[in-house]
Amino acid sequence: MDPTPPPQNPGQPPAGGGQPQGGYPPPGGYPPPQGGYPPPPGGYPGYQPYPGQSGLPPGSGGTSTPAIIGFILSIFGIVLISIILCIVALTQIPKRGQRGKGLAIAGLVISGLWVVLGGLIVIGLIASNSEPDRDASGQVTTTVNTRPDKLRVGDCITGVEEGVVKDIKVQPCDQPNGGKVFAIFELPAGEWPGLAAVQAAAEKGCTDRFKALKQIPDKPSNVFFLHPNETAWSRGDRGTTCLLIPK
Known part of the structure; x- marks a missing residue:
């Protein structure tokens, strides 16, 4: 009569593979089944869209209204309101998946040109209205x-x-x-x-x-x-x- 084989150590898989009979699971848990575990419904918990993105396809939110209005106002030289609206549009567009970034940028550029032109006009008016420098006898000293x-x-x-x-x-x-x-x-x-x-x-x-x-x-x-x-x-x-x- 063959001797009774010694009991296997708890937690060790039986010879020839398979899962152990009774005892504790092996260190690290049981190996995953062929192909891995399926993901839980709705994806893995804890994952968020990349920072700064809305998760919406670009353009799905239509064209930004502040971008349109800001661009139009910039053409007519209403600079202050145009700049504010274009900045608001550039902030909202990526969050809402909207179009109109080009309009907002164009509005800012045109508004900037109006500001430069206005500055040149003011400088010209100041220069043309300036009193010539004169010496004690009243003679002009500068051109x-x-x-x-x-x-x-x-x-x-x-x-x-x-x-x-x-x-x-x-x-x-x-x-x-x-x-x-x-x-x-x-x-x-x-x-x-x-x-x-x-x-x-x-x-x-x-x-x-x-x-x-x-x-x-x-x-x-x-x-x-x-x-x-x-x-x-x-x-x-x-x-x-x-x-x-x-x-």
């Missing part, structure tokens, strides 16, 4: 753009063109210049007499004043005059500036 009504008798300019003159460049008279102010006077007050009448009065006033000076120019020159237009006249501007411009 600068200024309004015609800032000119004084004796000021020298770089030149002047016919037409509407909104600003004029004045400079020190010791530099080669394109003209010099020899008289300034006011036209008679009253209703706007018409452009032809204003031009005739300005020309006669400047010509008479130049003759009264009895000065001979150093080089052949023409008498030139700056007079108010109808808009300036409506604001009470009657000033006329007379210049001697070299030919």
Whole structure:
């Protein structure tokens, strides 16, 4: 009679494989069945979409309304509201799976261009409205753009063109210049007499004043005059500036 085989150690699989009869499971648990365990319903717990993503397909939420409105407002120069809406759109678009990122970016770019343009206009207005620097005797010491009504008798300019003159460049008279102010006077007050009448009065006033000076120019020159237009006249501007411009 064969001896009874010794009992197997608890937790050890029986010879030839299979699961042990009784006892404890082997260290680490039983091996998974062929193909692994199926995932629990709904996926593995604890897994979230990647940070910053909504889990929605891009474009499934339609086009962002703030992006559309912000882009339209940027075209018309309503910069402050446009910038706010475009920033809001860029924040919402990835969360809601919307389209319109390009519109929002374009709105910000256009708004930025409006800001730059506005800054240049302000700088230009400040420069054109600035009072020329003068020494103790009243002579201009730096070259600068200024309004015609800032000119004084004796000021020298770089030149002047016919037409509407909104600003004029004045400079020190010791530099080669394109003209010099020899008289300034006011036209008679009253209703706007018409452009032809204003031009005739300005020309006669400047010509008479130049003759009264009895000065001979150093080089052949023409008498030139700056007079108010109808808009300036409506604001009470009657000033006329007379210049001697070299030919």
